[in-house]
Amino acid sequence: MLLIVRDETVIGVQPWARHPISQGELCIKGWNAHQFIHHSDRLQKPLIKEKKGFKEATWDEALQLVANRLKQIKDQAGPDSLAVLSSAKSTNEENYVAQKFTRVVLGTNNIDHCARLCHASTVAGLAQAFGSGAMTNSIPDIEEANCIFIIGSNTSSQHPLIATRIWAAKEKGAKIIVADPRKIQLCEIADIYLPMKSGTDVALLNGMMKVIIDQGLEDKEFIKERTEGFDELLKTLEKVSLAEVADITQVPAEDIEQAAKIYAQAERASLIYSMGITQHTTGTDNVMSTANLAMLTGNIGKPGTGVNPLRGQNNVQGACDMGSLPNVFSGYQAVTNDELRAKMAKAWGVAELPARVGLTVVEMINAAAAGELKAMYIIGENPMLSDPDINHVRQALENLDFLVVQDIFPTEVTALADVVLPAACWAEQDGTFTNTDRRVQMVRKAVEPPGEAKADWEIICQLARLMGASEFFPFTSAEEIFAEACQVTPLCHGMSYKALEQPDGLQWPCPSEGHPGTTILHQQQFTRGKGKFHPIVYKEPAEVPDKDYPYLLTTGRVIAQWHTGSMTRRSPALESEFPESFIEINPEDAKKLGIKDKEPVKVSSRRGEIQVKSLVTDRIKPGIVFIPFHYAEAAANVLTNPALDPIAKIPEFKVCAVKIEKGG
């Protein structure tokens, strides 16, 4: 997008017609992306907590305090008693220095970020199946699909500019299949809608694969030439019965069959998914099942095909790519791999780097509650609203000896901090972001940050210097950081700001200078060589409805708000469109409960209770309710279950059991 600036103020946004993805179109958040920039709530000075509340401090005071406390705690309780949460909203450069800081200065791999809460299962699942955990195709080529299968993505609300491609494909005659427990807006153009029960994805996908094999519609040549593990998958599918799948998923067998046939028979079929697949205790299994389906039908490596996870945060892809993860350095180079670790240590000029895989987001909270984690440095993240089971989160964070929070606005988590550091936002610094189709793009400074706020990378580097690590953080510009990151990261080795000075950005892998980037992955072979089928058996979610908590709660988002609302609730155009939370309840259930539309309702789970206004609608199946998680005053995550996927450690935001009562 283009920013309109007058007198050091961003006064408006214009769509950028030349942008390869948005092509001059924006959603309501895009058109109003500037509204929060100059809000009076912006943090402008460092704050130190005292008995009476926060006191303004100088950068020297605040950072010296942070440096001292972190060093103290590290010396007393060891490096693994410290943890960093980096930000999926920060630039690649900032994520790179955050993970370098964590590893070099703090001496631990305890760094993670909110990808843990959304696409950790994608990274884990696709890495195992394909060797690379990212969207296989590019957003523009979605338009070339003859069939698009959307499962667990409310695309028109959450990725509107990707829905654009779906609508365009439909205009060209593509068949659209939607699988979702809610009748989302895309159902209007769906040729088949599969109203599946939340948490039954493996069953549905296995069911579809069974149909494909029974009818001989699999791509035998692709399976033979390009994959391994098919026999194991076949054995598992032999035990799958379509009738049982229909029962589990609550989708009629004939619809599952029809959907499978349409997908398998299309010349080019694209599979698009998001949180509905990932945010489960079986998230990794769900992802691998989507990979199975695509490989089974040869829908990999060509335009209009692929397995396409839609990542949401402006730089969550980049935060992962840059190594803000407890098990890998940048470029997904494993910390446990001795050779890679030694190589990184040499590149950074340090003797050694921590070899033990660190804690993930929810594990950090648990460790803090248990007193094992003593200090956290949280950058641009609000776990007090975005993590599951937030009553537990509060206890955990309050139990820390020291908490530093760096953000652009005061939030529920800055309120708990010992030190608050004011950061610059996206319009106030240069850097790069990477989107869901692996496209690294420049973001350019338009205005100065307010007051004394600084870019995250500047703060981290200054802190590093105060902690004696100047020689490892000599950076005077974001460009210098990017240059170092590209040096040590094979997948973007060929990139530079100069190469990025063109509107299309560069999609990784871009292994060498002058390389044009990669639009479609796995064209001749998979990143791991052959694609791997994984035999997956359906498992139920961790907590299903029972007689005490008889309804299934699924959580999600609305188009006009972003996550914990720190930016969007301060944007008048956005807040006025979706000012309050709601619980979607099916009319049958509402009748049973004696609840009318727009009434206060009490919702409780084993973790806590909230009060929220009812929205009676037939858009959601009986037995299932939906609450968006943006609203602190009716926080859905008070209710959610912190049960984790065993591999990806992603919480099961999409399924837990609740009780609903009238009034409050």
Added chain:
Amino acid sequence: MKEKVYGGGLVQSIAAAILKAGLVDEVLAFVTGLDGRDIIPAFITSEDEAQRITTASYNPCSLAKLLHKYGDQHKKIGVVVRSCDARAIIELAKRHQINLDNIYMIGRECYGVANINEDVSGALHIFFDRIEVDGKEQKWEEKMLRPNCLRCEYPIPTMADVSVSIDNNSVKAFTEKGKQILAAANIAESEGATDDLTAVKERASKYQERDFGELTKMEPEERLNYWLSQFDKCIKCYGCRDACPICYCKDCTLEPEHMLVKGAQLPPEKVFHLTRLIHVAPGCVNCGQCEAACPAGIPISKLYHQLYKELSSIFRYESGFDVNVPPPLDTITDEELTLGGVTID
């Protein structure tokens, strides 16, 4: 002669000259950004910058809209305009949104702008019967143009102060201000008869018949259902409104506070679309920006342009030509006040 089309021609010299002469404080025009296809708006304040103005066939946003939204009302501003921009500026002036005295319109002949959804590797220049990509000639294909441009009857902005030819090397003045502009630029008006626009008008007619004909051929219920199903894709981004030069209200009836269209609901109630249609259609200049801004690919411009043409015929009114001709649905004539023997006081 072809070299002149791509910069260094009259549009650039005129813009530079009126800045130098102090006729205007700024010139609003498109310049090239990161590559030949990246066309972005800019408020230009120096003669050097004026040389960056591009006449490539792209119209990423309505300059009339930008002029109204971001132009300084106290400044004299030059604008490089196509017919649709000039007409929108005049419509805004009718509604007291722009003071025409302060605006100097440098028109440019236009036969359509790029439909950027088509994959084109170089910078596009669209002429009446041919297309050039980075200077190399290519066959004219209707899919290369925005749909609304195919329906356009006004390639030459005769409602601007001056208009520069498509090859950027001849110019005509249409107003006193226009003569002032040419004097400041020390350029003589080109002689010779005005171009024969018969072929253009015929082609515009053909496409109007095709686009609107598809719709008028439908039974009313079928046509209604067509539009209702299009509007079912709407994600209420307000892009159509934000892109449209005729939508000038700072306090917009479509927003939730006005309680006409409920918030927190997608797709929005159809009254969202019908309200904007009624407000805008009489002034619609067929610039196509609404449709270009719509992520859902709703053919908005087709609907608005069609309704405009019906109103135009009924009220014998053309939007955007004469600032003294008021919008027909917003004004009442003496004759109308006493229609059918009823007097309205």
